[in-house]
Amino acid sequence: MTTKTKIKLLFGILITLLIIYYSFKTLSHFDLKTTLHANINWFLVFVSVIITLYSNYVRGLSYTLGIDPNINRLTALQVVVIGHAANMILPLHIGDGLRFAFFPSNYSALQRTKLVMVPAIADSVAIIVLSMLAVPFSGFKDPSIVSVLWILFFSCVALSLLLVACVLFIPRIRNYVRSYLTVGLLNMMLWVLFSYVLLLLATWLGLAACGFGFAASFPLSLAVFAVTNLISFIPSSPGAIGLFEYGVIVGLAGLGINQGEALLAGLVLHLILYAALLPQGLVLYLIALHGKYGEAVKKILRH
Template sequence: MKKKMGIKIAVGLAITTVMIYMAARALGGFDPRMLFSSNVNWWLFLSAVLLFVGGQFFRVFVYPYGIDRKLSFGISCRIVLVGNMANLLLPLRAGEGLRFAFFPPRYSAPRRTRLLMMPGGTDVVVILLLSMLAVPLAAGNMHPSTVHMLKMAGIILAVLAVAVVVVGLLVGRFRRMIHRYCTLGFARTVGWVFCSWVLLLISSWVGLLAFQLPPAEAIRMAFAVFATSNIIMFIPSSPGGLGVFEYAVVLSLHFFGVPEPTAIPIALLLHLVQYAALLPLGTVAYLTGLHLQRHAATALHKSV
């Protein structure tokens, strides 16, 4: 498996290089030096990276302090951080599939699937709830289609919530299934996922502040960017959403009157925050996992 993963990461890096080139062409052939020649507060950039890192660790808490307390913190780190790093390097969010490989061997495929789907489904709901806050905060500065989509999502979530309650009251089997999954551990999972996304939202706000934008206006921009980028990123695309993420940010800032020559460096910096946080974290988690595997194999060989 190590060899296969190494090949996948190498191929992913090659694809990422191509996608960076294509994204540059799509965004008007910008010069990456635009970002470094901009008036950026790099201390605030570093703060945004640290906030993003904090958000990742809240997400790691989902397993050992949430839905599966039998999983160690180290294994949870590899499931979350290596998977997120792989999503930056591989197209079509292939990192989601790699997460399966980091569960203990005794975990069956259905159990792994359930443990990945529970926080994944919570992600979707939390992202939509936080994004819906952009409607009252920045509705006048958002694409009408995005506002309409968020309003429809709010209606759908409300209908689904009512449907779950009604079906749970009327159908005993469904009620028992709800009781099985609605545990204290799942409640903690929802809390960790929520805290994770809130920190990522704050990270975007601090990243916008790095360009000396007014703090109050930057909050509205952060919600608009968060909503638009995450809705677009629901569709699997290029590694790390290269080009797609930048387009979402530029589109969001356009409705705030931010010209494209200014919006592109902002988009690059917000995306750089993700890479600066996830690549080191994922690499350390992956290498630590390899070291532990070698150590366990050596110990087993000596004991035989």
């Protein structure tokens, strides 16, 4: 393990301890007994877990049916899921760096970097697009979050216009971008967007499982999806422990839900993510260790 990685782990552990401390301090006045004995529809929780699992498979299709059809579906799924699962137990989004190890062994470092960065940008665009629905359709009134959403939207528009200008007037950038502006890139964007629509559906069912009702849970899910995914951009504790729950509370508070009910929803939604990502990530990791890319993964882990 390199010194840089050790420093990141140490820094991440410190952030995690601080977040957990302040989370418990902030939530200490809540009646957790009521929360623990709440009437939760576990069948809907199970369905939400299954949809979350399937969303990862769809996210993997952004490679095989998108920007790199040479990657088989198992490898693509490993790249997606193992990174997500590692982020649930490691701080500072360190799991994102592990994705490099699971591409085909003959891929160069530059090629791996591109195949990590381009879908990551697509993730950001999909999150911003879907989060914008929280403003007109959820009835979300929290001024600070609404302002952030609009700022992100107009920033995305401004960056898009800047990119277009660079492509039009800078030949080197035009040649570089031309290699990506393909049908494969469009397919990748569509599959990534579809995967986040499935996550939004999983959030909707998770809130319905907490007793909010199907009709009422849809606008709530838009607000929760927007806030929690915006928070996910912040490299922090493993699985955004504490921050995720805080995001759910902020999102639901803007729609008139009391903090006790919002905390229950946050815990259930976080449980769904862990129940989906950790077992799936572990299975795929074991397959990778004993499969075609096992030696490459072991070599990277040793160094």
